[in-house]
Amino acid sequence: MITSSAPGKIFLFGEHAVVYGKTAIACAIDLRAHVTVDEAPSIQMKGPGGSIDLNPRKHPYIYSVVEKFKGLTDVTGVSIDIHSDIPVGSGLGSSAAVTIATIKALDAYYETNLTLEDIAQMGHLVESEVQGRASPTDTFVSTFGGMVQIPDRKKLGFHDMLIVIGNTGKFSSTRKIVSNVAALRERHPIVIGQIMDTISAISETGVDFIQEGDFHTVGELMNINQGLLDSIGVGSKELSELVYASRKAGALGSKITGAGGGGCMIALCEHKNLSRVAHAVKRAGGDSFICRTSNTGVRIETK
Ligand SMILES: Nc1ncnc2c1ncn2[C@@H]1O[C@H](COP(=O)(O)OP(=O)(O)O)[C@@H](O)[C@H]1O
Ligand SMILES: C[C@@](O)(CCOP(=O)(O)O)CC(=O)O
Numbered sequence: 041m042i043t044s045s046a047p048g049k050i051f052l053f054g055e056h057a058v059v060y061g062k063t064a065i066a067c068a069i070d071l072r073a074h075v076t077v078d079e080a081p082s083i084q085m086k087g088p089g090g091s092i093d094l095n096p097r098k099h100p101y102i103y104s105v106v107e108k109f110k111g112l113t114d115v116t117g118v119s120i121d122i123h124s125d126i127p128v129g130s131g132l133g134s135s136a137a138v139t140i141a142t143i144k145a146l147d148a149y150y151e152t153n154l155t156l157e158d159i160a161q162m163g164h165l166v167e168s169e170v171q172g173r174a175s176p177t178d179t180f181v182s183t184f185g186g187m188v189q190i191p192d193r194k195k196l197g198f199h200d201m202l203i204v205i206g207n208t209g210k211f212s213s214t215r216k217i218v219s220n221v222a223a224l225r226e227r228h229p230i231v232i233g234q235i236m237d238t239i240s241a242i243s244e245t246g247v248d249f250i251q252e253g254d255f256h257t258v259g260e261l262m263n264i265n266q267g268l269l270d271s272i273g274v275g276s277k278e279l280s281e282l283v284y285a286s287r288k289a290g291a292l293g294s295k296i297t298g299a300g301g302g303g304c305m306i307a308l309c310e311h312k313n314l315s316r317v318a319h320a321v322k323r324a325g326g327d328s329f330i331c332r333t334s335n336t337g338v339r340i341e342t343k
C-alpha cells in the first residue's frame with residue numbers, strides 16, 4: 041500500500057489568459073489531496089460505500105491517468121482511494137491535485153521511475169484531455185509546489201503568505217467555463233486577445249512586486265485582474281459580493297481564483313486584518329477560511 045499527496049493552488053494572477061499561453065503566477069496552498077493505491081482484484085475506486093470499478097464518466101481524471109499507466113506497465117488489479125481537503129470545483133485545483141497525487145502513487149507502486157517533470161507533463165495531458173483545453177499551471181504547481189510562473193515553468197522565490205479564501209459554494213466546472221471563454225474569444229478575437237495580453241502584463245508586473253514583498257501593489261494588481269476576469273464573463277454575483285466585502289474590510293486585493301463562475305475568491309491581507317476580512321467574507325455569504333501558501337509539491341506520504 042502506498043499513499044501520496046499533492047497540494048491545491050491559488051492563482052495570484054493570470055487564470056484563463058494562461059490557457060492561451062499568456063503569463064500567470066500561481067502558488068501551492070496547504071490543502072492537499074491524498075491518494076492511496078493498493079493491490080486489488082480489478083482496477084477500482086475505493087469510496088465510503090465500498091469499491092466500484094473505475095468509471096470514465098464518474099472519475100475522468102483518474103481514468104485518464106490509469107490509461108496512461110497502461111502504456112507504461114502492466115496495470116491489472118489496483119485500488120485507488122482518494123481523500124482530499126480541497127473543495128471540488130472551486131478554483132483551488134482539486135482536479136490537478138488529485139491527478140498528480142494519483143500519478144505519483146501509481147509511479148511508486150509500479151516503480152516506473154517518473155521524474156517530477158514527467159509527472160507534471162502527464163498531469164497536464166490528463167487535464168487537457170478531460171477539460172478539452174488546459175494550461176500546465178495547476179498540474180505544475182501541484183507537482184513542484186511553491187510559487188510558479190507559467191508558461192515559463194519557473195519556480196519563483198517562495199513567500200509564506202496567509203490568504204483568506206471565500207468559497208461561494210457554487211460548483212463550477214472548469215471544462216465548461218474554459219469553453220465559454222473560448223467561444224467568447226472566437227466571437228471577439230481582437231478585444232479578448234487584448235484583455236488576455238493585459239492580464240499577462242499584470243502577471244509579469246506582479247512578479248517583481250511579489251519578490252520585493254510589496255503586497256499593497258500586488259493587491260492593487262489583483263483588483264485590476266479581477267475587473268478583467270469579470271469582463272470575460274467568469275465572474276458571478278456571489279463572487280463579486282465576497283470580493284467587495286473583503287475589500288471593504290481592508291483586504292489589500294481580492295479576486296477570483298481558478299475558472300470562476302462560482303467556486304472561490306481569494307483576498308490578500310495584512311496579518312492584522314486577516315480575521316476581520318475572513319468574518320466579512322462569511323457575513324457576505326461565503327464559506328471563508330484562511331490558508332497558507334506552501335512550498336511542498338507532490339510527495340509520498342507512506343510506503
Ligand atoms: N476527491 C476527489 N476524488 C475524485 N475526483 C476528484 C476529487 N476532487 C476533484 N476531483 C475531480 O476533479 C473535478 C473538479 O475539477 P475542476 O472542475 O477542474 O475544478 P477545480 O480544479 O477548480 O476543483 C471533479 O469533478 C472530479 O472529477
Ligand atoms: C481557468 C484556468 O486557467 C484555471 C482553472 O483552475 P481550476 O481548475 O478552476 O482550479 C484553466 C487552466 O489554466 O487550465
Ligand SMILES: [Mg+2]
Pocket residue numbers: 133134135136178214
Ligand atoms: Mg481544475
